[in-house]
Amino acid sequence: MKIICIGLNYRKHASELGWPVPEEPVVFLKPDSSILKNNKPFFLPDFSADIHYEVEVVIKIGKLGKGISAKFAPRYFDEITLGIDITARDLQNQLKAAGMPWEISKCFDGAAPLGRFIPVTRIKNMADLDFRLEINDKVVQKGNTSDMIFGFNEIIEYVSKFFTLKTGDLIFTGTPPGVGQLHKNDNLVAYLGDEALLDFLIK
Numbered sequence: 001m002k003i004i005c006i007g008l009n010y011r012k013h014a015s016e017l018g019w020p021v022p023e024e025p026v027v028f029l030k031p032d033s034s035i036l037k038n039n040k041p042f043f044l045p046d047f048s049a050d051i052h053y054e055v056e057v058v059i060k061i062g063k064l065g066k067g068i069s070a071k072f073a074p075r076y077f078d079e080i081t082l083g084i085d086i087t088a089r090d091l092q093n094q095l096k097a098a099g100m101p102w103e104i105s106k107c108f109d110g111a112a113p114l115g116r117f118i119p120v121t122r123i124k125n126m127a128d129l130d131f132r133l134e135i136n137d138k139v140v141q142k143g144n145t146s147d148m149i150f151g152f153n154e155i156i157e158y159v160s161k162f163f164t165l166k167t168g169d170l171i172f173t174g175t176p177p178g179v180g181q182l183h184k185n186d187n188l189v190a191y192l193g194d195e196a197l198l199d200f201l202i203k
């Protein structure tokens, strides 16, 4: 399986990092070895001094497809959760400045913690979903899917032009503003509406 990630999909996050608002989705991939499941702890790696959290809504592809139009996209995902796009911001900035691919800053082991999936049939309106990340009981990021630059269906239309989407593939759909550094012993809890789907520790 593959993990497709959309960068800079919330205007206020693009501006907090000093990036222009993209005209087309910014796409990158993470390998399956970056997945962290079942609320297992994340261990801060020694190759970075600035590991950041980015909470994101994640959808799971339920059906094989290629060249999917936005209109039919809802048929292609059936589960939803929250994930953290963990980023070594110092490495990303160095690579970005050098004009190099920044995969290693986002694709290392454990860089994709995933919450418990729930069926999309439980969601009333995908285009108006509140989510938030709390660290040590303090809200650090708050988002609503109505603020996405590219919605779920447009993302599926765009990425399926390039990649065949397979059952079980995941799409991280971008982070709202408020990203910041992780520290040892932080407890991260991510909520979709009022339901905690992810709860883990930094070690």
Ligand code: ZN
Pocket (backbone or CB within 6 Å): 005, 006, 007, 008, 054, 056, 085, 174, 175
């Ligand atoms: Zn991200």
